[in-house]
Amino acid sequence: MVPHDALVIVDVQNDFCPGGALPVAGGHGIVPVLNRWIARARAEAAPIVATRDWHPEDHISFVDRGGRWPPHCIAHTPGAEFHPDLALPADILIVNKGTTRDHNAYSAFDGTGLANELRRHEIDRLWVGGLALDVCVKATVLDACREGFEVHVIHAATRALTPETGERALREMHQAGAEIEYENVEDRANHG
Template identity: 45%
Template sequence: MQVLLVVDFQVDFCPGGALAVSGGDEIAGTVNDLAARAPYVVATRDWHPEDHGSFIGVTVDPADWKGADPPSIWPVHCVQGTPGAALHPGFLQGPVNLVVDKGIAPNAQGYSAFQDTNLAADLRALGIDQLVVVGLATDYCVLNSVLDAIHEGFGVTVVREGIRAVDVADGDGRRALERMATAGARIVDAADDVVFTA
């Protein structure tokens, strides 16, 4: 069975938010199209405590930090219970079956939907073995979620029109797509390229 995984389509990652991804809100149509057709929909949320170690100004012992990037590099974003942490209002959430909060531990980066969550076990319990992935941002949370999903044994399809990149360095999004493809993800251009099977 397939699932649609919507990664961090949240207010703070869209224009006007604390850590806005250029064009982040533009994925709404693709996300909603796929969600309306998917047999099961999972949405993730960055759900950080106020003292999360990724935030600028928060002091973290590097020996205690779990993450691919160093601590203290991002502006404060997606703090638990704040308006910025909410799923984007353009995302029609009626079809959502499960919301997974991530990045809760103060000493863990939490880019991946599978880091310190029960998502892999929950999907297996439902008989899900294929993921269609959209969301924000291509070069961080989407990338790490896709790589971990493949590591966990799931087949993954990434929909290019349903993702946007931060591109801290020019080309980061393109390189992230290349990494996902090299790891075994199928990359398709549009929602119309996805046919869900139960």
């Protein structure tokens, strides 16, 4: 990381981890990777952004309102809290999304003002990880590319709902201009 970089951590919340309302298989496994990136960002004084679904009880994405997901990440509940092992510093920027009952917001840029906030701090390159790769990470990365940011997806710091949708999401993000960053040659061989 260099000046003008920021780390963006997408929705590493209890409901998206094992035992949660909408768990991503192995979702908790990204926490140690993200903690290394958090430490690196802190050491280099790079801003850290953490997004979270922060839904009302009757959010439009929920099955009982015709959506595709079970109720999850309801604001001010344990399921909406960040994973307890995620070492988030106190001075990060928290971006709440999906806060109104009748609007889906998968991307951290959807109605949050995040792009303007990043530009205000002269950020032009983003390093992104979180949950889920094929839903909110993908939407965030695609919007970041559309907003003109240089985007790097930290492959080891994200998990998908399914391997197939994860591979499609990686291809789509790469085609949009994002770089997929692998931790090692084996990781790249297995997913490149």
